[in-house]
Amino acid sequence: MSSSDNQNSPPWTYRMDITPTGQALPYPANSDPVALLNLMINLQSQTIELQRQTLEAQRQQLELIKETTQAAREQRARQVADLERWQTSHSDVLDVCKDSLGKLEQVHASLLRDLADYIAEYHENLVDGDFALSEFVDRFGPRLAHLNTMLAVLRPLAAAQKKPNT
Numbered sequence: 001m002s003s004s005d006n007q008n009s010p011p012w013t014y015r016m017d018i019t020p021t022g023q024a025l026p027y028p029a030n031s032d033p034v035a036l037l038n039l040m041i042n043l044q045s046q047t048i049e050l051q052r053q054t055l056e057a058q059r060q061q062l063e064l065i066k067e068t069t070q071a072a073r074e075q076r077a078r079q080v081a082d083l084e085r086w087q088t089s090h091s092d093v094l095d096v097c098k099d100s101l102g103k104l105e106q107v108h109a110s111l112l113r114d115l116a117d118y119i120a121e122y123h124e125n126l127v128d129g130d131f132a133l134s135e136f137v138d139r140f141g142p143r144l145a146h147l148n149t150m151l152a153v154l155r156p157l158a159a160a161q162k163k164p165n166t
Helices: 033-089 091-128 130-158
Strands: none
Touching (some): 033 091, 091 130
């Protein structure tokens, strides 16, 4: 593109010349029915080939999804087995975990209440000031993140069913 083509445009814009790169199918100049029929057959052949390629890609995706699902099932089975093994070895801890979970959930709820109250009281400062927002995140973020992690550890242990000793 020459520079004279771009003189009327603002400096922050540009132009792009787009030309087809694919092979153009010749359109019969005369309305010859045989030529039109051949063109339609050619287009239909191309469409069928593209559909075949799409089907093959979908089959490959299905196989990958099946493998991923199987791997996830195996991982979950290992996690359940590990948890059961741990519960069997530490059965005396399970009742304590149940009690602790209830108390820790109360602490979590209290922190969330404090967080909501803080937001209600200082909303304008949080919206307008970076310092206020940083202070808010520093004040509530780490404690909330750590409590969530602790709850995530305690919940499966507290939900465990004690197996009767036989």
